[in-house]
Amino acid sequence: MIRLDNIGKQNGKQLVFIEASAAIQRGEKVGLVGPNGAGKTTLFRMITGQEQPDEGQVVTDRGITIGYFSQDVGEMFGRSAISEVMDGTGPVSAVAAELKALEADMADPDRMDEIEAIIERYGEVQARFEDLGGYALEGRAREVLAGLSFTEEMMDGDVGALSGGWKMRVALARILLMRPDAMLLDEPSNHLDLESLIWLEEFLKGYDGALLMTSHDREFMNRIVTKVVEIDGGALTTYSGNYEFYEQQRALNEKQQQAQFERQQAMLAKEIKFIERFKARASHAAQVQSRVKKLDKIERVEPPKRRQSIAFEFPTAPRSGDDVVSLKNVHKRYGDRSIYEGLDFVVSRKERWCVMGINGAGKSTLLKLVTGSTQPDNGTVSLGGSVKMGYFAQHAMDLLDGERTVFQSLEDTFPQAGQGSLRALAGCFGFSGDDVEKKCRVLSGGEKARLVMARMLYDPPNFLVLDEPTNHLDIVTKEMLIAALSQYEGTMLFVSHDRHFLAALSNRVLELTPEGIHKYGGGYTEYVARTGQEAPGLRS
Template sequence: MILLQVQQVARQFGAAVLFKKANLDIQENSRIALVGRNGIGKSTLLKIIIGQNAPDEGQVIKTKDLTIGYLAQDTGLESANTIYEEMLLVFQPLQKLETRIHQLEQQIATRQDTDSEDYQRLLNLYDQLMHDFKEKNGYGYQAEIRSVLHGFRFFEEDYNKKIASLSGGQKTRLALAKLLLEKRDLLILDEPTNHLDIDTLNWLENYLQSYTGALLIVSHDRYFMDKIVNEVYELTPQGTVHYPGNYTKYVQEKKERLLQEQKAFAKQQAKINKLEDFVNRNLVRASTTKRAQSRRKQLEKIQRLEKPQVKLNGPRFAFQSNHDSGNVVLKVNDLKIGYNDQAISGPINFELRKHQIIAIVGPNGVGKSTFLKSILGKIPVISGECHFGAQVDPGYYDQELKNLHDQKTVLNEVWDDHPTMPETDIRSILGSFLFSGDDVLKSVHQLSGGERARLLLTKLALNHHNFLLFDEPTNHLDIESKEVLEDAVLDFDGTVLFVSHDRYFINKVATTVLEITPKASQLYLGNYDYYLEKKSEQQLLAQQAENKELAATTSAANNSAASEYQRSKETQKTKRKLKREINQLETQLEKLEQQATVIQQQMAAPANYSDPEKIKDLQAKLTENSSQQKQAEQAWENKSIALDELQ
């Protein structure tokens, strides 16, 4: 069933058209990615879909009572509540139902007219509410809250923290956590992977794969899209193009489609040129005029194809080194890193050789960025050693983009580092990084995150280092810029060491993965998928070893039990008798507890509470009941101890 349709939607600003003829169908359980270049209007289209903005043309059709959850880009949860209080708000209707059930229980317990129709109606209502409570996960919603919070790295010690005291990234994660708990029919997520580490991303992917509603996602995380979506809509100024499959399939299909369009365009152009040439040569000749006129009519009827735009104007850059380094670029021995003499990870051991591209992975807080800064001498190491090899010239890309001067213009930021280079050459290089015209006269502090990232890459490319250290280089880049960076890294004639949570980027460029943990480091000689495969194998081997040990223990226990059985059938007979007696005592205790509950409810009834004789009688019964329970419990404990001794 179709939940929502976008039909011929257009958005414009004044006379400028952002996009037109956008069409999109969302079915139940759809898994859709909306992609397109930066600035094309993906977030704008999402806001039109949720009804926040109106389209300039076209319409959005929704099914009746459709519930939509929307996570805007970098929008955090704002609340005066604690973390757990805010998550409980999702289940307020369920909590009210739970309260109503308890009220009915009290009413039922105090009613005397158990044979009346009114009492029966009360029981029927109670049964219905209990059924609804169970169907809506009334017994498990708190466990569900804990599970989702744990997935987003909020633990029990965090539950009572005020949301107002959290960081922006934590608030964004909480906003997504609350949306997941709400279980809307359609979940629309704009850049949901921002502020998530790899472990959290893996958890979110697994959760979304089993999400019961439909998903519409805008993301720069290509690995995430590959895991989640099974169809892609590309938004262009001319409209949307639909592709079945995940993101990687979309890239392949788009290349094939563009190739076919190029061939069709070239074929049509050849036909048009041939017809035009015939018309031009023969229109004025009396003997061939009719034929020329016929060809001209054919030309007029041709539906001319637009020339395919093979590649949008994107950044163009490359890294080239001035000179080679030695074969060994970096040696790290027993290195421990941290701050204020407190180690946060290590010992780290590895050797980096020329032309290798190594990705550093590990949980948040383990010190991956600290490791790069320690290598460069920006932070003192706690212990151990790290040394550059011969002729190594390192260049560093800082994820915080601090290696820029806010008050300088874009032009001077580069030109001041290369004062002998002609201005035209500087402008040309900046143009290849998408800084053209008056853009080069902007102050650095006016630039967006993506622009600052491209400027830092410009400076890095101009310095011609032979060893590049990147700290989250894809953070502020759109997909097209990421692809250009990937090609530049792969074509680089030097050595690369980088930290990234972009798993697609790691997969594409890394030849080796270095995992850092608080206690050690380990190298995996392959890309990210290879790393995951080996980690899975290690976990499986560890589980198999644990199972083997458990099986050996169980086998020994079984053999011992079998020998014991053979030695003494009388012991087994005694055990069976004790178990029967224990079961009987447990049944007796259950009945006594039920009787005590009934007596207590009767004592709480207003009619009895004001009758001293009645209360005295009930108290005597409760005292007798308590004495019987103690005797039964003592007998149960004695027989349980006897049974344990025979086990």
């Protein structure tokens, strides 16, 4: 269906692809993986024809439709979210827009003298809308938006009033509604809450076209893809199976290649030693020449490419008291909406609470109450003795000084620390070499998140409050963070939509539902087993 034949591509001085080949067949669900900057977005752009390979060719079956969702959603304003979503399906959206305009005209007292002509035109347009299956399409569009957690009010409101994350969902919904023959999805799991993520997972499982996608959510990838294409060092390598199988197979291949490399190196050393020893002896001239020729013909085995792995170890945090934070009879409202009425909640030392609930349930509000970023209307929030808190919030990334470099930002936070110590810290969080001289304003979302974490964790708090800490992080950095936090001996309260993160780190669950607040001993895995659901309000 889609073939990449010996493609070569260079961006500036960087060789992105060198004689790379891969194929995507009809109905296959393929995960595209590789380190940041390896060329995943370039590959998508070549398949859609936005870029051309320098060598080789990209071949797509004649007549197939391709839907491409990228992180760059462009401008959206002046229309409703539902109109934007239907816009991707061709003429029906234009007919729907005219229908809406005619409805407004019929209700306009200033146009009463034209009412007969308007009604006549309305009948014609309505018939055309029905012929195109418009009413069914609008129903499907609303279903897709509801699956991505839109309310009816948001669907019908101006899309320009939505945040960047919600506009991304509109752009994603447009591609899903198209149901093209092939879908290219670049990080569709970004900006989604857990409920939307699980809905999208089910939608994509039921999709019968070809799917090529990237995602930093390993659980999401695992459940959808049946094949993995890896970009590394300019080559494309295909693995059958899900993401977990790919990781195992890649590790096995690396191990085998390392063993082959070592065997060959030992053989070469032995041959070279023989040549060096006997090259001056006439009696061994023929043997020496024979071995030199043999060495020239041998195809050298390369050592496996080592992925840059980063590891961070927490210095020991000071011990807190047994009661870390206590909320008593807390009430909180935003306008007419009541978030908490009489909330009682205590976090004890070494507990790791994950907070779960649908959009608007009050997850971030709880974290803000605990950290003092917002005050309760009634009731008390009190920190225990010797508690030293670290708070990771999404807005923290916006507070970085854009004109300071990564290294200067660390120096500003820890003026007493030595240069070597701060460079080691930067390296742990993926800033090596010249990366430390990057100005904060040019950092990607993931880089900003890593810098904020580095500043928070270097002088470790004994109570971590984390609001979606894995947003923007790639799989390798998430693994580093999970490994580090697994060894952390302090207390945690966090919100995350990443099921791997939830399962690995929680030992308590606080579930916020419209019916009330439920507390579960045991972590996320036990919560799923006990409730039969992966998120509040969803049944598996």
